[in-house]
Amino acid sequence: MKEYKGKIRLIIKHYPYRYRDYARIAAEASLAARDQGKFWEMHDLMLERSPRLDRESLISYARELGLDMKKFTASIDGKKNDKEIERDLQLALKMDLYNTPTFFINGRKVVGNRPYESFKRILDEELARAGK
Amino acid sequence: MSKGLIIALLLLSSLAFSAEPRYDVPIGDSPSMGPENAPITIIEFIDFQ
Amino acid sequence: MKRRLFTISGFMLFAAVMVAFPAFAGHLEPFREMPIPKENPQTPEKVELGKMLFFDRRLSGDGTMSCVTCHDPEQAFTDGLAISLSYPTTRNWRNSPTLINAGLWQFLFQDGRVRTLEDQALFPMMSAFEMNQNLDFMEEEIRAVPEYAKAFQNAFGGEATRERVAMALAAFQRTLMSVNPPLDRYLSGDKKALSKEAEKGLEIFRGKGKCVECHDGVLLSDQMFHALNVPENPELLDDPRVIATARFVAKLYHFEEYRTLNEDPGRYLITKDKKDWKAFRTPTLREVSRTAPYMHNGIFTTLDEVIEFFDQGGGKGNKSLKPLKLTAAEKKQLKTFLVEALTGEVMTVKMPSIP
CATH class of the missing domain: 3.40.30.10 (Glutaredoxin)
Structure with missing residues (x-):
């Protein structure tokens, strides 16, 4: 991160x-x-x-x-x-919520411990979106 | 023509974004790190065990 | 073209299947109703109990996972990942399939190792890299909860057993379906249900694209197994945890060289038939726009990549597919069909209260 x-x-x-x-x-x-x-x-x-x-x-x-x-x-x-x-x-x-960890990334729900790449994709999308 | 296509694609992609639900989670005074005006806010529900 | 796949005996099997389902082969069918086995009739009590179990973390060994972990109602009953989530510190090796219309399958799992939802339900619970639960223990855990004792009494007239847990989960899963997608209305005679573009896409689906040769029937799957030589997922290569998973599964299926196995042999592990080497079940295309990533190992993130793969004639050395030579416009129409025609209304499943 x-x-x-x-x-x-x-x-x-x-x-x-x-x-x-x-x-x-x-x-x-x-x-x-x-x-x-x-x-x-x-x-x-x-x-x-x-x-x-x-x-x-x-x-x-x-x-x-x-x-x-x-x-x-x-x-x-x-x-x-x-x-x-x-x-x-x-x-x-x-x-x-039925599981931990549960993340809300700018409100988008992401459940479970996921591979880094999976988080990275969402973070990059959100950064791109914020950059508009 | 190609310009129209690009606009249509943009419309489609913004639709895809809006289709995804975004939850409003109250932050309150929960422990936090990072700048308050950061472009990304992550709220994590945690169980340490 | 599909027939090239089969040896003589394979062709005879294919012919037998054709006789068994003459109406389906090569044709699309609208969804009409969910078949219910007479050994496990649907009752509201059983479905509700199945839903509780579906969300209950007790079904996993360390209480971190439930069925929902990998089959999330908000993600079309998948987990949205290339490779499915797994028990802590282990790694899965396959993509989590959607449960929408799961009650229509005659083969469950990507390798088709079981034939009914009742037989399927206990596998992920027992699997060391999925929920890693001991079934004897699970039975006692459930029996010890008064709310469950009552719910099992109401649904089955008796106490919790692993078989009844599986039956309740199966009953709940038979309520999951793609709700009123445009394709069903179109196939039932409403020609306005599809846009012009999607209609053209359907033409390609049935014609030049040859999709319907394998994606037919109600599920848009022939419920058979094909080796398309999908590219390996680099995420999986060289990860000792994935290698452990592959060898563990191969060992369970008495694959002799399991100690040196470094790939996913697919259906072969079940049948030991050479034509099934790296063959996987044809997936359903219903709700396909919501079930990315695609293929048994989640190698493709978008439908565009999938269409490109088939247009190129599939993976290296495969004997099932040939290049399609679709134009850019045709690919776009095909995609429009897949997205527009096969996406139904969103089905909401609310989390029940878990005792």
Whole structure:
């Protein structure tokens, strides 16, 4: 995605699948890190280490990123950002999303982890369209 | 003649574009990166597990 | 020209098929109704249950995929990719076919390995590179959900079994069809249903283009298998994950040299008949404008490329096709026919609530 630097704005919404034990706590962890200004670092680290996303692992990732551990632990244990996750989840259900990841690229729905070329085609089409 | 054809083709391709549904997803205060006025906005629904 | 394909025994088979479906060979037929097997009658409860299962991620091993992953209602029941999506960390090797009018097929899958939707449904669930689910486990997962227990009771008068899961999925798929495309109205006598340009395209389809020799009947498919020597998809060559997929499938079908296989032998794996080497099922052309990319490996992105391929006489060394020498205008008319005549109303399938 490097070649599109400066041309893409990426927004993350949470859609934890309810039958995955750590999906929800991982979402909490990402927002706990966000509250300390390290959302994307946590995001990258969790995707890299997935599916090791149990509470202890998440705490060790937070330590790795140098977060304030007391605040982080309190945040995930107290489900501080639960409302925000629930809001995203309800939105996903309302939009009939049935799979993760689901992307909306300038509103165009793209489902699933696809080969880079498949994204590239859409991104190039959208850039061409915006350039008009 | 060829000019007419080109216009017809352009019309067709814009039709193809408009035929594809575009969803309006509220952004709100969700985590984001990249410039706010970027030509492409990607909203990703994610499950980390 | 098509006949060149066959050896004597192949020709006899062809003749037998001609006797079985005398009305279809070389002719287009309008869609009239979906045949329903008497072993699996349609009921609203069964169709609704099938729809739930179709969207349920429980059917895959790690809960990432459902049938919809590769057969998305918003993409004409395909996934819009050259090569179909696959189980995480694996790679598929073929294009995901549309499910529109799936109930009309007498051979399912691009290699035609099964004959009914009921027999087809469990394959992708079991396949290591598709949904990778264990069927014994899947049965227990479904049985453990009270909403499903009730739904199976209502639909079948009994508990969930893999056979009933397949029957419900098949029943749901028999509701998917191309809705009222212009070709059906035209074939039923409404000569105004097609534009002049599309009508000319139809003439080429039946005549100079020889398309109807294989794309006939209701599905616009002869439901047979032809080796056209479609170019290899470079996306697939040299990817160890794809090689693993090819060898895994070949191993399941007792292909002796599976350990050195680096390509897709198509129908040959099923029949072990030399004429089926790299032969694939003739695809339906209904809704074809919505089901790109094309061919068994998704090598062509547009219908123009497909028409060009056939105009050139197919792939290197194939014995089924000859160059057509269509003019630019004729190619355009043919494409207009394919897009205009075969595209029906958009069928919306709303996601049910999944317990």
